[in-house]
Amino acid sequence: MLKFFYGPMDCGKSTLALQLNYNHRRQGRRGLVLTKHDRSGEPRITSRIGLGNEAVEVVDGLDLVELVAAHDRIDYLICDEACFYSVRQIEQLADLVDDHGIDVYAFGLASDFRSQMFPAAQRLFELADEVSRLQVEVLCWCGRPGMLNARVVGGVMARTGEQVVIADTGAGAPAAEPDGAAETMVHYRVLCRRHHRTGDLGEPSPAEAAAGREAHV
Numbered sequence: 001m002l003k004f005f006y007g008p009m010d011c012g013k014s015t016l017a018l019q020l021n022y023n024h025r026r027q028g029r030r031g032l033v034l035t036k037h038d039r040s041g042e043p044r045i046t047s048r049i050g051l052g053n054e055a056v057e058v059v060d061g062l063d064l065v066e067l068v069a070a071h072d073r074i075d076y077l078i079c080d081e082a083c084f085y086s087v088r089q090i091e092q093l094a095d096l097v098d099d100h101g102i103d104v105y106a107f108g109l110a111s112d113f114r115s116q117m118f119p120a121a122q123r124l125f126e127l128a129d130e131v132s133r134l135q136v137e138v139l140c141w142c143g144r145p146g147m148l149n150a151r152v153v154g155g156v157m158a159r160t161g162e163q164v165v166i167a168d169t170g171a172g173a174p175a176a177e178p179d180g181a182a183e184t185m186v187h188y189r190v191l192c193r194r195h196h197r198t199g200d201l202g203e204p205s206p207a208e209a210a211a212g213r214e215a216h217v
């Protein structure tokens with residue numbers, strides 16, 4: 001079965017991926033853990049509550065069917081950050097389910113900072129046997145349910161730019177501008193639909209305020 005678990009940042013996708021891997025392994029099943037662009041910058045699945053596990057980095061061009069075939073027996077795959085995979089790699093996940101009887105559990109964002117779907121996520125919606133929105137409550141600064149991910153560049157919500165820019169949800173990390181100009185602090189925040197559409201970020205979080213003070217020291 002191909003299952004896709006999705007939701008905004010901070011809703012516990014990586015935590016659930018790690019829990020599922022643990023549950024399957026303790027029953028004697030053999031699996032592979034995959035990821036792409038993990039927040040750690042390493043081939044690992046990490047969660048914001050401190051859990052982690054080694055993983056295979058899904059680089060562009062990696063054939064997932066060949067990856068599985070290189071192992072004696074694989075019963076399941078845990079695929080974190082699947083929204084960043086290529087569409088072809090999502091097709092390969094479906095092939096592994098249909099042709100090899102492997103269970104695939106994919107986790108990722110549905111949409112990018114512009115509220116547009118990632119191509120891989122769209123293909124997962126189209127192909128998955130089961131799609132589940134994670135129910136761990138994430139709140140916008142206003143208290144409404146957080147639905148969409150906003151990219152904040154230099155304290156302002158971005159509307160244009162590369163679809164994938166790696167940063168965390170904390171106070172931000174330096175990221176080079178596309179033209180190679182000076183680095184700008186970039187981070188992500190979860191907003192409700194209203195404030196994502198208006199670009200209203202509310203008051204800076206304590207971490208953002210602290211980062212701002214440090215930048216001006």
